Amino acid sequence: MAAAGGGADWEELVRRMFPPGTAIPDPPANLDYSVALEYDGPPVSYDLPRIDPVHIPAGAIPTADAASGPLLLAGAAVPVAPVVLAPGGRARRAANNTTNPAPAPAPSSTRAAQQRGSSADSASARDAHSSSSSSSEDGGSRGGRRNQRRPRAQVVTFGEAAAAGGSGHDDSSRELDTAEPGGEQYAAVARSERKGRTCHRCGKGKWESKEACVVCDARYCGHCLLRAMGSMPEGRKCVTCIGRPIDEAKRSRLGRGASRVLARLLSPLEVRQILKVERECQANQLRPEQLVVNGFPLNDEEMAELLSCHRPPGNLKPGRYWYDKESGLWGKEGEKPDRIISTDLKFNGKLQPDASNGNAQVYMNGREITKIELRILKIAKVQCPRDTHFWVYHDGGYEEEGQNNIKGKIWESPLTRFACALVSLPVPPVNSDGTKDEAPYSSRTVPDYLDNKRVQKLLILGSPGAGTSTIFKQAKLLYGSRFTQEELESTKLMIQSNMFKYLGILLEGRERFEEEALAVSNHTSSDGEDPQQDESQSNSNSCIYSINAKLKKFSDWLLDIIAMGDLDAFFPAATREYAPVVDELWKDPAIQATYKRKDELHFLPDAAEYFLSRAIEVSSNEYEPSEKDIIYAEGVTQGNGLAFIDFTLDDRSPMSGSFGDNHEAHSQPVNKYQLIRVSAKGMNEGCKWVEMFEDVSMVIFSVALSDYDQLWAPSSGSSRTLMNKMIQSRDLFEATIRQPCFRDTPFVLVLNKYDLFEEKIGRSPLSSCEWFSDFCPLRTHHNNQSLAQQAFYYVAMKFKDLYAASTGRKLFVWQARARDRPTVDEAFRYIREVLRWEDERDVAGYCPEESFYSTTELSSSRLITPAEA
Ligand SMILES: Nc1nc2c(ncn2[C@@H]2O[C@H](COP(=O)(O)OP(=O)(O)OP(=O)(O)O)[C@@H](O)[C@H]2O)c(=O)[nH]1
Numbered sequence: 001m002a003a004a005g006g007g008a009d010w011e012e013l014v015r016r017m018f019p020p021g022t023a024i025p026d027p028p029a030n031l032d033y034s035v036a037l038e039y040d041g042p043p044v045s046y047d048l049p050r051i052d053p054v055h056i057p058a059g060a061i062p063t064a065d066a067a068s069g070p071l072l073l074a075g076a077a078v079p080v081a082p083v084v085l086a087p088g089g090r091a092r093r094a095a096n097n098t099t100n101p102a103p104a105p106a107p108s109s110t111r112a113a114q115q116r117g118s119s120a121d122s123a124s125a126r127d128a129h130s131s132s133s134s135s136s137e138d139g140g141s142r143g144g145r146r147n148q149r150r151p152r153a154q155v156v157t158f159g160e161a162a163a164a165g166g167s168g169h170d171d172s173s174r175e176l177d178t179a180e181p182g183g184e185q186y187a188a189v190a191r192s193e194r195k196g197r198t199c200h201r202c203g204k205g206k207w208e209s210k211e212a213c214v215v216c217d218a219r220y221c222g223h224c225l226l227r228a229m230g231s232m233p234e235g236r237k238c239v240t241c242i243g244r245p246i247d248e249a250k251r252s253r254l255g256r257g258a259s260r261v262l263a264r265l266l267s268p269l270e271v272r273q274i275l276k277v278e279r280e281c282q283a284n285q286l287r288p289e290q291l292v293v294n295g296f297p298l299n300d301e302e303m304a305e306l307l308s309c310h311r312p313p314g315n316l317k318p319g320r321y322w323y324d325k326e327s328g329l330w331g332k333e334g335e336k337p338d339r340i341i342s343t344d345l346k347f348n349g350k351l352q353p354d355a356s357n358g359n360a361q362v363y364m365n366g367r368e369i370t371k372i373e374l375r376i377l378k379i380a381k382v383q384c385p386r387d388t389h390f391w392v393y394h395d396g397g398y399e400e401e402g403q404n405n406i407k408g409k410i411w412e413s414p415l416t417r418f419a420c421a422l423v424s425l426p427v428p429p430v431n432s433d434g435t436k437d438e439a440p441y442s443s444r445t446v447p448d449y450l451d452n453k454r455v456q457k458l459l460i461l462g463s464p465g466a467g468t469s470t471i472f473k474q475a476k477l478l479y480g481s482r483f484t485q486e487e488l489e490s491t492k493l494m495i496q497s498n499m500f501k502y503l504g505i506l507l508e509g510r511e512r513f514e515e516e517a518l519a520v521s522n523h524t525s526s527d528g529e530d531p532q533q534d535e536s537q538s539n540s541n542s543c544i545y546s547i548n549a550k551l552k553k554f555s556d557w558l559l560d561i562i563a564m565g566d567l568d569a570f571f572p573a574a575t576r577e578y579a580p581v582v583d584e585l586w587k588d589p590a591i592q593a594t595y596k597r598k599d600e601l602h603f604l605p606d607a608a609e610y611f612l613s614r615a616i617e618v619s620s621n622e623y624e625p626s627e628k629d630i631i632y633a634e635g636v637t638q639g640n641g642l643a644f645i646d647f648t649l650d651d652r653s654p655m656s657g658s659f660g661d662n663h664e665a666h667s668q669p670v671n672k673y674q675l676i677r678v679s680a681k682g683m684n685e686g687c688k689w690v691e692m693f694e695d696v697s698m699v700i701f702s703v704a705l706s707d708y709d710q711l712w713a714p715s716s717g718s719s720r721t722l723m724n725k726m727i728q729s730r731d732l733f734e735a736t737i738r739q740p741c742f743r744d745t746p747f748v749l750v751l752n753k754y755d756l757f758e759e760k761i762g763r764s765p766l767s768s769c770e771w772f773s774d775f776c777p778l779r780t781h782h783n784n785q786s787l788a789q790q791a792f793y794y795v796a797m798k799f800k801d802l803y804a805a806s807t808g809r810k811l812f813v814w815q816a817r818a819r820d821r822p823t824v825d826e827a828f829r830y831i832r833e834v835l836r837w838e839d840e841r842d843v844a845g846y847c848p849e850e851s852f853y854s855t856t857e858l859s860s861s862r863l864i865t866p867a868e869a
């Protein structure tokens with residue numbers, strides 16, 4: 001505290017402390033005023049008296065009701081609520097009069113000072129500032145530390161703050177200006193804090209979800225949101241940010257993704273309106289100069305033409321683009337085409353040969369195309385040797401330069417369109433017609449239908465047999481279109497041809513048994529000492545012999561039939577003979593000891609028995625696969641191992657139900673998804689496919705839990721030595737997450753075949769897989785988790801740890817039994833939530849409720865043997 005005295009000095013200071021226009025009472029002759037001033041001298045050597053902040057219970061501070069009434073459009077006045085000062089403010093004022101040294105919380109006084117924002121209050125602001133700066137200056141003092149994370153009192157800030165909005169300072173920057181004299185240094189701290197989890201206004205609510213300002217990213221909890229953002233005439237902006245341009249990083253989320261907080265505070269209609277003005281109000285639109293097309297920034301007319309054309313580029317962000325007015329192709333400067341927009345738009349800039357940074361030595365409308373485009377041209381059977389120059393028109397019609405002869409249309413064949421979809425190249429709409437499009441929209445805003453167009457690509461991968469095709473088929477049956485007649489027909493053929501495969505396996509198996517039986521008989525004849533053992537051995541041998549005899553007869557007979565091509569006889573015979581042979585084999589203890597499970601006996605895939613037992617029906621011409629058959633059948637497409645479906649997912653889900661009154665669901669555009677499956681074979685071809693999928697929103701990686709005790713010859717590489725299947729899956733997973741193109745792509749791991757896992761975990765220890773050798777299930781009385789659940793958690797954690805170690809990010813895990821459709825539905829709803837979390841995280845640093853499914857903070861150590869943990 002510094003005493004100010006002398007002449008009109010003190011009067012001026014006191015005047016500043018009073019509201020404008022208030023008369024200063026005449027001082028009694030002997031009155032002694034003390035006024036606090038900011039101390040900016042060198043650090044002092046003595047202890048400064050400190051005042052501890054008072055705790056003000058929530059609700060003790062009178063507040064005005066937030067205005068959530070009719071929304072006003074840009075430019076109109078913001079409704080102003082009268083300011084109610086926090087008690088802290090009053091206390092501080094009293095304190096400033098020195099007569100009353102009542103403890104006053106520095107934070108709230110700072111806040112109150114800011115709120116008034118008038119010049120008459122600047123002294124109080126400085127005064128509050130002085131206490132804050134002096135305590136920061138004394139280094140490690142308690143007060144200093146506290147001041148860095150100032151909790152703030154809950155008071156009304158909207159209204160008058162909006163009046164100051166034009167000053168170009170947001171709430172937080174003003175606060176930095178006054179309270180944190182350290183300038184840049186402090187700003188950095190404050191900015192990272194802002195990204196943190198606490199409410200920007202009250203400093204609380206670390207775990208609550210929040211809504212963020214689209215300008216300054218300040219995030220507010222449910223208690224402060226409406227106070228900080230007022231009636232939101234330009235969408236989600238602090239009142240002090242109204243009129244200011246949005247943070248461009250948030251542009252793609254403009255008008256969407258309202259938080260749960262907002263949905264809780266306002267009616268769905270209000271939320272929708274706020275999102276609408278956020279998307280459409282003038283202040284939030286791109287400015288023409290933010291778009292550089294063919295090297296020239298747009299002017300107003302060009303911008304208007306671009307946005308109002310028949311097919312404008314949706315979700316525009318500021319940046320440099322190229323545009324080919326003949327074909328309508330549009331892309332980011334230096335990149336492949338991104339979309340096809342209306343043709344013949346007039347821009348100042350001309351398309352340059354190197355616009356897309358292509359190096360294919362083939363030119364389309366003057367632009368050197370990229371290698372990936374060249375590949376598509378080849379698929380489209382366009383002859384394009386080096387240095388070909390094409391003209392390509394809006395409908396894909398093309399001709400060589402100077403030839404005046406349309407040779408065909410590039411995007412006509414479904415195969416070309418499919419290939420384009422896979423490599424994310426645009427194609428014109430099928431009914432694309434002639435000439436320059438008319439302009440049905442005249443406003444500058446992007447039409448709604450474009451917003452709804454967002455398709456999220458989900459790539460599903462996994463090692464062979466992990467269930468990716470089952471999940472894919474379930475998704476198709478759940479959300480996609482029905483199977484076409486053609487698809488049913490090919491499924492039928494596939495099921496029938498699988499039967500041959502199964503029988504082939506049977507025949508191979510027969511030979512193996514024969515060899516084994518031979519080995520056993522050699523062994524018993526050489527060192528059969530124990531007569532009892534001898535007897536059981538010879539029993540078992542004779543059993544094997546008799547079985548082998550049967551199998552041999554069976555297989556010889558099958559071979560004959562196959563040779564004759566008499567399939568009508570073949571399948572019934574197979575069914576008739578197959579089951580009893582297996583049953584009899586299974587009776588043998590030696591075989592049981594070796595194979596543990598009847599279905600492992602013949603090394604047939606899981607589905608084989610299902611189909612073989614109905615071989616007559618399945619092999620007949622009239623056979624029509626049921627939905628269950630489709631699910632059980634192996635293989636989706638017989639072609640290139642690539643398949644995709646488009647679907648939407650509505651918001652009525654058990655998971656979003658857990659979000660309480662989930663209004664935002666109704667206000668959000670329905671997301672469209674494209675599920676792309678690459679067969680394990682495709683994956684194994686050196687992961688060549690992978691790069692084509694760099695723009696996927698998510699990778700779903702499926703692993704069969706039941707693989708942990710299975711040996712399999714690796715499907716890639718030259719080695720044919722058997723290897724644990726789980727380890728193979730792990731290796732493929734690791735190779736996939738390391739792909740540079742998935743650096744920013746979230747992963748969901750689906751641990752599938754939980755039913756088989758549960759069934760076998762009791763008899764076959766999880767540690768059969770060397771990666772799980774330290775699994776140590778808890779057996780306390782209080783622990784009612786089944787062994788399978790513990791093992792599942794453990795496996796999930798192993799993958800999470802692996803993922804975190806390799807990418808520093810968190811892996812999302814879900815459990816499934818893919819043959820069981822509801823579990824796949826649940827998995828996709830979980831996947832949708834993850835996508836939403838990721839979106840919200842991008843926008844607001846929002847973090848979903850931490851749980852096993854969303855966090856990596858848990859570790860598998862709980863389930864590891866102590867010695868190794
Ligand atoms: N019991 C059980 N069987 C499953 C489950 N998921 C898939 N299967 C079966 O496992 C077999 C292999 O599943 P697919 O979906 O074909 O596996 P994939 O990943 O497509 O494997 P590839 O076709 O080899 O690439 C099929 O017979 C499925 O019916 C499951 O959760 N439980």
Ligand SMILES: [Mg+2]
Pocket residue numbers: 465468469470634635636
């Ligand atoms: Mg399959």
